[in-house]
Amino acid sequence: MQSELHNSLLPLGSFNRRLAFYMAAFVLFIVGFVFGVYHLCFLFAAVLSALLLSSIWVRVSHKALRVEVRGPCEVTCGDEIEITTEIANDGVLMRAFVEVALPKMRWLKPIDPEHAQRTVLLIPPKNTTSVSFRLKAQKRGIYEYKHVLMLTRDPFGLFCAVKAFPCYYRLTVLPRVISIPFMWSTAGYIFGELNESNGEMSSTGMEFYGVREYHPGDPWKRIHWKVTAHTGRLSVMEFEREQHGNAVLVVDCDKRAHWGDGINASIEHAVMLAASIAGELLRLGASVTLVAEPFIPTPGLAVESYGELKVLLYELARIEPIDAPSAIEVIHKARKLYGRSATLVAVLTEHSNDAKQVAQDCDICVSIHDGFALIEANALNVKHMLHLPSGEM
Template identity: 25%
Template sequence: MTSGLRALTARGRSFIASGVAALLCAFLFGEHDLLRIGVLIVSLPLLAAMVVSRTRYRLSCTRRLDPPRAQVGSEATVTLRLENVTRLPTGLLMIEDTVPYALGARPRFVLDRVEAHGVREIDYRVRSDLRGRFAIGPLTVRISDPFGLVELTRSFSISDTLVVTPQVVPLPQVRLSGELAGGGDSRTRSVAAAGDDDVAPREYRQGDDLRRVHWRSTARYGELMVRREEQQWQSRGALLLDTRRYAHRGEGPRSSFETAVSAAASIGAHLAREGLGLRLVTDQGAEQLPDTGPGWPLLDALAMVRTSAARSLEYGIAALRQGGGDGLVVAIVGLLDVEQARDLARLRRGNMTGVAVMLDVAGWEQPEAAGNEHYRAAQQVLAGAGWRIVRLPSDASIASVWPEAAQRGRFALSGSGS
């Protein structure tokens, strides 16, 4: 009863105040009819409080996100499934789900009545122009009497997470030699040129092709052994994303930084479809990719990446050197001076393919300053070291300039007349 009185709405408190005033006036003036009216007015909210506070509704709630990951600017559907698990029908229910400001206004719904063991499903849409992980929930249910005099609030504890990933645009097919970590034809490597005695076998694992069984080693160790050199090698590559705050221009979703993140997501998704295993590196070093299933770790990591206060790429370049074995490195960079370009250029060695996606960040603030002398000088340094240059101005998409990745070194610059 006490909790019911605390849940009185403004209307309920007004009823009690009006009823008390009517009772006082009835005693002062001796009006029996006014006394009956006062008792009725006071009794209504008190009875409603008693009924609502003693109501034992048991509700269960589940939430479904479709899709659980959405790109920036696209919509996701949230489905709430509310079930009355008691034998009593509910009264009026007001439902409000908790969503972050970035996803829009809080959705509110009114359910007139849910029968015993009844189920109601409610859909609403959310949309975000910002990347990130957003918690949706918990759900709040407000129980009210038919007159709106008392309102009790009950909250569920469950919440779900919507991941908003960068925008991914389809890229045209471009042949990038050096994509594979290792050598040989196609996607396999054979190093058994000196005969079976030089083979380094390993134990058989479920799923290995039985044609790879090395019978001599199997007889020696007493268990199935397969030729290690005949395993299919995992294609490997690295994606370097420049997150330095001072290296980017513009604000919000149209800034050069958000363009760089979207380019990284598009290139990463494109290469992943080609079977390339990618690791993400920023100017802060190697990023730990979340274990979220095939195809998603890179996008989930890029959904959370933020700008840094770093002034150089030294930690990112060091992480790429330590990793080793990358057949392909794609560097998506903002503002570079000549010295930083030299540090990045020295990263390429041997048969490694280096692709530098260079954002012309000056154009994000002053379009007339695009392609300035510093930008061209950094391009010349990287192209001179054999990097493939992909220029990304403020008025172009990564899909329109990605074919430049097929041009090698100096040919990329000489062919464009820069």
């Protein structure tokens, strides 16, 4: 990034430098021709002094400067964020013509590309100036800024210098959670928490717990209309179960099963669906255990309530395709460990090893295809097709 910034700005400085030299030579020639050698020597010394002072200005402008980067620690994929760079001048001299740029991150795109680099015209001594950058998080993951690049110029634009100032800023972009409404009926029947005759939540083992804000995917029959009318926001009734179901969510991380790159890669769809299914299951009252070999090895990471969903999202944010055990191996290991008491949910792709066998061994199987996902519930012999989002968010 340092070389990119330097090369993008240096040609302008080189052009200014050549133009200044040509103009200086022309002026010196005219002065020498009209006024004589004495005036020529005086003007030459003045020009040389100006060039020397400009060069010194550029070299000392970085002195006594400190940089700190601030911003949110976590965002969701697709969110817009603002990262602020604070530049402190601890010296006794004013600093001017300072250009600031963040290192380029492929999936953190500047909202306004023209403002990817910001110029600070003046930094008073013993003072701090802030520069903000607005970015859009296009892909989940963990992003780290370990330095900020600063370019200084002289007032005439003849010289420039680039320096990387060390800093540390870590941003976690969490996967998106989308609504999968039919997971309520599919998983609900498997957990035995829905009445087969009318599809409503059974009162057996359910006690009223309280009222909370509506989340996408919550059944409309649970809306508490009095609280909604009083607060002006959709609110739903929450129940506490005497016994919680247990779901084991397995994500196939084997790179042989995945394809594509960037925001439309199959692993991105798999992680998004895993996060969404985990959210739906937790809202149903089931505890969810996440297994994603080798990032989260068996026995996995377990959470008990919807309020802990972010714990799973943090783990899902760092998953990438890698040399990993095949899906069938992980499924057999999980089934052997948890037995039939747990509902086994697998998220894989159409290219996963023994995908058909995996689908038969799971209670719920989510298979990623090109442009859509197929969700199968073997216990109910039902299938749902879900269209996957594509393109930039």
